[in-house]
Amino acid sequence: MPASPLLPSLDSPHRRKGEQTAERILDAAEALFAERGYAGTSLRDVAARVELRIPSLYNHFPSKDALYAAVLARGIGPVLELLAGFAAAPSESRDAGAVIERVMAILRRHRNLPKLIQHETLAGGPRLTPMLREWIAPVFGRAGEMAETAPGAGRWAPEQLPLVVIAVYNVLVGFFTFAPLYQALNGDDLLTDARLDHQTRILREVVAALFPEVPIER
Template sequence: MTLVVASKDNIPTTAERILDAAEDLFAQKGYSATSLGDVADRVGIRSPSLYNHFRNKEALYASVLERLLVEFSKPLLEMQQSSELSQERILQWLDTIVRQHHANPNLARLLQHAALSGGPHTNEIIERLFSPMFQSPDEEELEGDYFGQLSRQGLQPWAVMAFNNLVMSYVTMAPMYRDLLGQDPFSEEALEQQLALVNTLLKAVFAYRGD
């Protein structure tokens, strides 16, 4: 995989510009529908020049994924390394993730294309981004119950998927509801509303005891 190093004066290198263009196009069109010619046109270079930086489309896609996965995995890694895993810490992590997806909706859009039409490295995406959230921590590591009754009923994976869908589908579907919302779904006000909903639902899950 190509290692992209930023220039000293913060001017994007050609490789970085290629990655930026490819990320936008893969998010808009998916892996299969995006050609190296599309990427080259977006960057403003000739197609053969791409091979000086990435050996083929799959290598470029893998580099785009790696950059996104590293960035979006950071909050989860930090939470796992925390000396005390609590419900409050999980809420803070979720707040960070929602803000990340609002700031850069490309990962959610890219994954939606991968789920519907496929693409290389899909298993790697699932393993790195979602697998850790399917594992329940030891009771001693967590203050109180983790997903409460849902964990005891074996529903934690479904709860994780539900919250993931709630967060990621917002950035892929919310633009369709722009007129109904009466505001830009990516505005600061809309972000706060989304955060309020996600927090309210997760607190309800924590509090649920099956009665």
């Protein structure tokens, strides 16, 4: 049966416009949640940021909870998939440095995500526990598996490996959360492409130092 002319096709301009609008909403929500936290951000704030009416926003996200969940899924979901892929790969093909590089690429696209996580962590409140359970705990779980199975992991005692994971997390995420303060202090923008390239290389070197047998491109 031919598709109804009244319904948009799967790749119609109408559908593409809707997807673009949803991405704009997610970008605005990510920035506002990072700046003000979940409790301090309303759907009206998000709608105003993207110059939409509230009913139009509801067409894409039925509630603030749904919008918040979509922001986390968009940013953290790819990281979980990446870590799961590393854990499932044959040991001889695992490259922790390459994983770090790809995580940095994800955070380049979602630069407010580390600040969002930091804001909710420091503020506490009712959103923190679900976020930890649904997203942060799995990330640390996968990262722990990655550390345990990485070449060179034998240099660390089992009780030290979680601390190594935390250290790498802080170096990775802390770069993005500290960037605004650093710029306020001396006017230097850490989030330019050139600076992010340098930081990615530094992180690869850090991982290579922590796990000496991990291959690293020169």
